[in-house]
Amino acid sequence: MGALQLVHDVIDSQLVDRHQEKIGRVDELLLELEAGKPPRVATIVIGGGARARRVGRWMHACHRAVHALFGQRVEHESRVPFDAVRCIADTIELDVEGDALDSMHVEHWLATHVIGRIPGASGERK
């Protein structure tokens, strides 16, 4: 891991967890600014809110409106410290347990409440 171009190499890259499962993309990167020190690449954000914010204010407003429509008050967003990055290549591997991430809330909810209720949903491969 030498020099990194944050736009070219990091933001929007596919993220995988320590089991190589896809867990989203780098939707936002947070930098920490401290006087007299170079900006530190601090946090990877995974979540629809951060994504919507990048498109524009109106998209962010739409995103919030949709959330309100479904009665969701909390944004299911994950903030992973950049220290957790294990490897940066075509995908970025994070040393985390994907199932424990808050941003996987919709995936889990659908898996248990919708998809899991239909026969034939479980197992490894078809």
Added chain:
Amino acid sequence: MSGRTVALSDLLGRVVRDATGRKIGRIEELNAEISLEHGASDYVVTHFSVGRSRWFDIVATGNFVQPLVRRVTRATGYHRYEIPWDWMDLADPARPRVLRREEELPRGS
């Protein structure tokens, strides 16, 4: 670990002015390296790439028909600035300012 946090996407595309207030382009890329001073795995931004045309740079950074790109850059006098982190004043992330004059800034390829 005190300090302000700024989102990368809030910096991207921001117009950068030099010490005299002249527009010199927009932030298009942030280049980071592993810091030698902090703990081992900390990435810090070393310099900002500031250019004038995002699309041109998307095309130009990808080894895109390199001879053609080189000819076009030469013909149009197009260049990006590579600005070291400590020359960039991000006190207001919406209005980044370089502490030097445009003439002093290092140019990228």
Added chain:
Amino acid sequence: MVQPAASHTTHARLALVALLVGSACGSPPPLDKQLGTLASWTATMQLAKERHGAGAITGTYATQLRDRADEAFQQASTTIGGSARTRADSGYAAAALDSLRGAIRQLEAEIGS
């Protein structure tokens, strides 16, 4: 920063759309177009009759074609009066409607047999 320019182009686009929609939807379809549609359905009925006679198509399918032709006939008979400007035009319209009605009857006779 780019707001004013963007809203200008948006307005221009809206105006263009409004103009085109207006010009396209303002009047009933012209007479020659309606006559063409009627002739097309008349020919469809004749071909269907011939194909049914040859055993190429089923009665079920021929009936569906008849129904579509019937719909075209109904639609034309309500709108074609508005498109015909002169007495001669009205004559053409009536003749076209008549021949489609005749062709539909012939197909019905063919299916019924």
Added chain:
Amino acid sequence: MKKWGELALGVVTSIGGFLEVGSIATSAQGGAEFGYQLAWVLLLGTLSLAILMEMTGRLAAVSKRTYADLLRERFGYRFFVLPLVAVFVVSLLVLTSEVGGVSIALQMATGVDFRWWAIPTVLVGWFLLWRGNFSVVEQGTAMLGLVAISFAVGALVLHPTWPTLGRALLPSLPAHDRARYWYLAISMLGASISPYLYLFYSAGAIEDDWTIEHLGVNRITAGLGNVFGGGLAIAALVTAALVLAPRGIKVDRYEQIALVLATPLGRAGFVLFIMTLFITCFGSTLEIVLAIAYLLAQGFGWSWSENLKPGKDARFSTSYTVLILLAALPIVAGMDPLSLTNISMVVTAASLPVTVIPLFVLMNDGDILNTHVNGWASNLALVVIALFSLALLVAALPLQLLGGG
């Protein structure tokens, strides 16, 4: 040996996968109203699609990433929203048209109104996606899709005048109804070059674990498959030109199109037409719904694969479940499937620039493709396609209004 099997399969897939409701309907309309004259549009569309598919296939085989992946990674989410929304809307429209095509085929066979068939159609389709894997979708529909060859048989039996057809492969201006001519030309192009085709193809390359070794297979699949697919679309145009045009029949409703095969081939032709319409539309339904689900999953970084059990990629499988059900609604509501098809094809044509122009950038990116970047000839071809896709975008709306009726 395995490679040759894959190759044959790929070619078959292309034949089965390329002729679908849009091509059948718009080619029949074109042939009925302008004879052979619009054949050049199909040639142009087929060539363009072959080029786009070869490139997206190469991109996936070399980079191990799909076109949708790279659209987001290279251009950023802010830009990605544009192709995402455009392809989503356009493909959903085309999907609805395909469901309409299946329903009409069942109506022709049974006499039961097409509206009743939309729900059963999507339920069966959904079941296949739920239980089947990628090969079932790809190979199953492709093998059965070979019935589409009946169009070629029909065209040959009618003895087309080859020199005239040959001349029609070069563009010419119409003697009458200019707006209608260009409107049909755009519809036919939209039917030939659908973004879902190359998004599905590039995702399929990943599903089938393509590597650099598959570049030859990719080239032949994209090339040969399209030759056959485009050839069948031309055959559909020829049959309409020889059966409908001389009698002055215009295609206003789907029901009229069955006559193009029932006339040269009799009862067999009638049955084959219904089978062709049914199978090709059904196959396309599965491919399009997967293509949209792939786009969403890849764009947002979800876990995805048609080879995984649905519980392993819940968001992906929920997407195709919801989408396929959604596509039935306009048909159940009684929207005319032919009008729907025509509108879908024009909108498709208008949406092309947002997926074609970025491809030009990606295909020249040495970081992604190493030595497999485009040569000058491919670049030239892609620039031409990009330019005429822009022309389509500009012309689509005015022509829909002037020539759509």
